Amino acid sequence: DVKVTQSSRYLVKRTGEKVFLECVQDMDHENMFWYRQDPGLGLRLIYFSYDVKMKEKGDIPEGYSVSREKKERFSLILESASTNQTSMYLCASSLSNEQFFGPGTRLTVL
Amino acid sequence: ILNVEQSPQSLHVQEGDSTNFTCSFPSSNFYALHWYRWETAKSPEALFVMTLNGDEKKKGRISATLNTKEGYSYLYIKGSQPEDSATYLCALKGLGTGRRALTFGSGTRLQVQP
Numbered sequence: 410d411v412k413v414t415q416s417s418r419y420l421v422k423r424t425g426e427k428v429f430l431e432c433v434q435d436m437d438h439e440n441m442f443w444y445r446q447d448p449g450l451g452l453r454l455i456y457f458s459y460d461v462k463m464k465e466k467g468d469i470p471e472g473y474s475v476s477r478e479k480k481e482r483f484s485l486i487l488e489s490a491s492t493n494q495t496s497m498y499l500c501a502s503s504l505s506n507e508q509f510f511g512p513g514t515r516l517t518v519l
Numbered sequence: 520i521l522n523v524e525q526s527p528q529s530l531h532v533q534e535g536d537s538t539n540f541t542c543s544f545p546s547s548n549f550y551a552l553h554w555y556r557w558e559t560a561k562s563p564e565a566l567f568v569m570t571l572n573g574d575e576k577k578k579g580r581i582s583a584t585l586n587t588k589e590g591y592s593y594l595y596i597k598g599s600q601p602e603d604s605a606t607y608l609c610a611l612k613g614l615g616t617g618r619r620a621l622t623f624g625s626g627t628r629l630q631v632q633p
Contacts, residue, residue: 413562442620449528451608451625452563459619467620499563506551506612508621510562 413511421517428487432500440503441483445496490518523611525624539595540627542609546590550614558605599631
């Protein structure tokens with residue numbers, strides 16, 4: 410079974426803090442994704458990586474950056490957290506079509 | 520950005536009822552359509568991937584159909600059970616858009632009352 414893990418289920422941070430969300434997959438997938446989910450808005454793509462050190466902006470990249478130094482790990486970075494970044498963050502990986510999701514991190518920025 | 524719309528936004532049904540939801544998308548950019556089920560406190564999990572016009576897929580009491588010419592897919596649940604309560608997401612893989620990732624709809628939240 411494909412396993413996608415995220416470093417935290419719940420996280421509380423203060424405005425202005427630098428926040429790291431980590432995602433690890435164990436199936437040697439090329440593609441990895443970061444989404445955020447907000448009520449009524451579905452999953453919105455923040456960033457996407459299709460190979461080590463390669464990345465593409467998604468629909469809402471502002472305020473975020475990413476890092477993919479190893480194939481199995483994709484990190485989402487909030488350089489200076491703001492209250493409007495309070496959300497559920499989901500990581501996913503895929504080889505071609507089907508995406509496999511992690512359990513999500515619920516981030517609250519105070 | 521591709522526009523993927525789902526309706527209704529939420530649905531409350533009684534155990535045993537059959538129900539269906541709609542996902543609509545721009546037919547001109549179609550490559551593949553995905554359905555996912557997302558239960559509370561769990562990860563979204565794939566139900567179906569559909570690529571051909573007229574495709575019908577089935578998994579237990581859940582089935583889906585696809586019409587790429589008119590740009591919609593239906594998800595049906597026969598004899599809903601409380602364990603079917605979840606958010607159902609559809610997602611489009613587009614063609615010729617320069618976008619490699621899926622575009623998700625906002626989901627249909629289903630509550631099945633015992």
